[in-house]
Amino acid sequence: MKNSLNKVIPLKQAIEQYVKNSSHISIGGFTINRNPMAAVYEIIRQKICDLHLYAHSNGTGLDELIGAGCISKLEIAYGGNGKAAPTCIHFARAAQNNEILFEDYSNYMMSLRFTAGAMGVPFLPTLSGFGSDILTKWGFSKSMRRSDPKIVDNKLAVIDNPFGDWAGASKVVLVPAINPDVTIIHVQKADATGTCSIQGLAFADIEQVKASKHVIITCEHLVTKEELRQNPDLNQIPFIHVSAVCHVPLGAYPTAVFGHYDYDSQYLRKFAIAAKNPDKFKKYQNKYIYGAKDHDAFLDIIGQERIDTITADPRTGYSVNMKRD
Amino acid sequence: MKNSLNKVIPLKQAIEQYVKNSSHISIGGFTINRNPMAAVYEIIRQKICDLHLYAHSNGTGLDELIGAGCISKLEIAYGGNGKAAPTCIHFARAAQNNEILFEDYSNYMMSLRFTAGAMGVPFLPTLSGFGSDILTKWGFSKSMRRSDPKIVDNKLAVIDNPFGDWAGASKVVLVPAINPDVTIIHVQKADATGTCSIQGLAFADIEQVKASKHVIITCEHLVTKEELRQNPDLNQIPFIHVSAVCHVPLGAYPTAVFGHYDYDSQYLRKFAIAAKNPDKFKKYQNKYIYGAKDHDAFLDIIGQERIDTITADPRTGYSVNMKRD
């Protein structure tokens, strides 16, 4: 139901309802910013597994999901998490130990693939990647592709420009559309019907949402329809794309939300350090994820002092002069 | 020079500098909204001719340019101008009398063609138009295309989906990129470097701008850099795309500018009526276009009373209860 009815449900229920074992999913945000972390932790708590994740550069969320064993297949452009982990720790280990199947693209290619999905076309063209191993090395084999109707038969295609050398291009790389089963993003404002306003960079969130069969929105502020209608120019996502709305303040913590809070570099470093050691990581998970029944309980463990530290300055939208580890 | 320097020049000079006989141009807006009319009238005053116009649905501006004999080639999706002229009068006459060469597309195709130009790719795919005469009837002949390097050799191309039936498509229509020599748009706010903020619907203006080699911005308000930087989320066009900025209040009159003024339905009807009769139209042009040395002088002829009538109500962005002919 993606019409104009009230779609507000608890996050736990939204994850139960839309994210199943083996679902193909994507999450919003970029490295340390606006990842839907409350939803990520809830997926981990519900022990959902065998997920196929489409990622451009979804650092923190990506690596928590891999660390918890939720992901079996990954299409990805970038597995890094800012200063805390130039390469995501779990991602690297899982790749090195063949714990996940992965396939590499560039950030533009992944963004275009979501855009193609949002547009309802089978592919989009780019001039990126000629001569690179991104074109030649496939993470998913031909036979695996052919046996799975949810995975496109070809990683990419190269065709001659059917318009001669129009626009100076002799050849074009075509990247196939992605239409995830579910996309989850975290936004600053949403109303009960799912219309969203994202403040600051949108990354590829809008395309990911529009490409998806189901969409879960978590939001800092659940606002009235009237508030959002006062400036339709700031609403990038109209309600027709949205399946569920969950009101989760600090729902992107420990990643940043422009205008609201900064990333918690101390938490991110703690996560990265723990990730390097299986025992430490188990303790980390038991304390912060499994040890909390929901995001509010998780935030209680974090404590108000950390939250105060990262709270954004209203002028700049981030925490000015915050100590960043 | 499209960097961060001051690009403010008078409109007359901007048109002289960037719009030449035989230039390939596009203009912003849609039917009766946000057409860069001051620039259109200046092109007419400067008697620039043999223009190749790329239009989706640029009603009022399109028909004034055709009426003045500025256009020799036209790629178009829609030649209508709201209630005043369901089919643009000059456009219809010019097509019927073979006064212009024209080629038809759909609005989505034209929008995609600008988008392809903005993206730097030779084409974009769509599932629109299969089986229609838009695909089969070309306005520009093959030989004419081949002899003109500025016109793409094929109107469109149809290819089989290289990804099987991925996304449910067996075939795809490819529409070729447009990169105009000049695009002219009218916006609510711009700063001296050319960063723009459009309020209300952007139509295809942003794509047209980014696809163009040169860009002229006319603006209601020439504002400080500081004003625009306070909300970067509302600035759709950063200065790197812009060649010249012209401060022209009421620069879209007689078309509407959301939040500022409505369309002048009385003027549009007068224009449509005059357009139907060559003598009447000559008088119309002599009075309103050639009879005014610039847009300010044109507005003096219109008179403050009409301007007051169309001035937007601040709550709704249009003129509430205005008599619309």
Add this chain to the structure above:
Amino acid sequence: MKTIQPYTPREIMTIMAAREIKNGDIVFSGTGISMLAAMAAKNINAPDSVIFFETGAIDSLLEELPFAVADPRIMYWAAANSRLTDAFATMQNPITGEKVIAILGAAQIDRYGNLNTTCIGDYHSPEIRFSGSGGGCDVASFVPRCIAFMQHEKRKFVKKLDYLTSPGQLEGNNSRQKAGLRPGGVSVVVTNLGVMRFDKDTGKMYLDKFYPSITPEKILKNTEFDMDISRATLADPPTKTELTILREECDPQRLILD
């Protein structure tokens, strides 16, 4: 109880079209009578339908009737103001597109529901040039259901279009699918005389409903091609409730109704 004025042809057309719109539908609307049909549906039978425009506005408040799809009236109090590319993607994308019902007009229609909004006569040197596709070709290509609004005249219901602008069932049978199109195109034609639909197998237009005081024979007389009238039944005329809401809530100033 007040007696109610008899309905006009415009009013019955508007109500017949409004009845096609279901709750939850996303209504792709132009201006004029198509806008009025969308508003009538929202006020009568499909309160949770959503009006949207190819120019990029969705679920606008419409305190005043817009006179063009780029009228500033559609930008006020919308859920989102976006761009042409976004609006068409919403229809091309089957996830949202399948919920869209479009309302289109045309200069000519053929028995397969193909539309001409481009020209009469030769394309390159037309006798009469019309506005062209606009978003018509796109919408007819993308969405599963389109309502065509037409005046029922022989020169408009033609055997062969002068120009095929917006694809319906093309040449019938499965030619639409063969050409590369999804199922869709014009699914119902609402005129001043009756309501036509298309046979699921052949793709040919047939008469579904004729209005009170109109006969199927009269409709055939105003149609250049043969049309099956064997399935035709008398249309339920607009109810008092429908007419009252249409007149008093949708267009009290009779900007479009007259």
Add this chain to the structure above:
Amino acid sequence: MKTIQPYTPREIMTIMAAREIKNGDIVFSGTGISMLAAMAAKNINAPDSVIFFETGAIDSLLEELPFAVADPRIMYWAAANSRLTDAFATMQNPITGEKVIAILGAAQIDRYGNLNTTCIGDYHSPEIRFSGSGGGCDVASFVPRCIAFMQHEKRKFVKKLDYLTSPGQLEGNNSRQKAGLRPGGVSVVVTNLGVMRFDKDTGKMYLDKFYPSITPEKILKNTEFDMDISRATLADPPTKTELTILREECDPQRLILD
């Protein structure tokens, strides 16, 4: 007059990269030392250059150094906040793309300026997995000039990449163009030992500048492939002005310089 501290390797690298940036350039920047080079250029030799990020922010004020290209610090006071697709289109589009100079890092580089940021060992079962392309492959495909920042070590300047993530001159000569790419890719390599460029005809890396106290021979020793050192000259060390601006205006807290 204050005496000035001798420069560190990081400082000379930053200054050498900054000198590559011209007034009017649009600088595609990552974080860390590449950000610092962009800021140094803006403060020293290219005041009218523009910093922009693949995440979609352009000409951000950067009151504080961002630690990631998605750091909220880049969203403040930008000319425009857009999206990934917009940022990459700005580079793919030659109208704007030709003014872009990018700053990239890599785990491996070969003699043709191709970069590996993906893995060491077999792709499917890597010994060491890195972050992957991010926007690197796109940028190296699109823009005419790229600066590669590298530590000069034999295992990084390799004969054969384990994975070609971002195309440089591919196999030299005109293989880049033949493959379908525009002229571009890595055009200069700045390391802790010197500055390398690429021969216009062969596409092969050559030594352009070696730093004071570094010899061309030392550079060769730290490079797995053969490299022409015949054109090499001693680099002009950072000037006092350059160092002062870098230290006092660009990174006074030495967040990146240390």
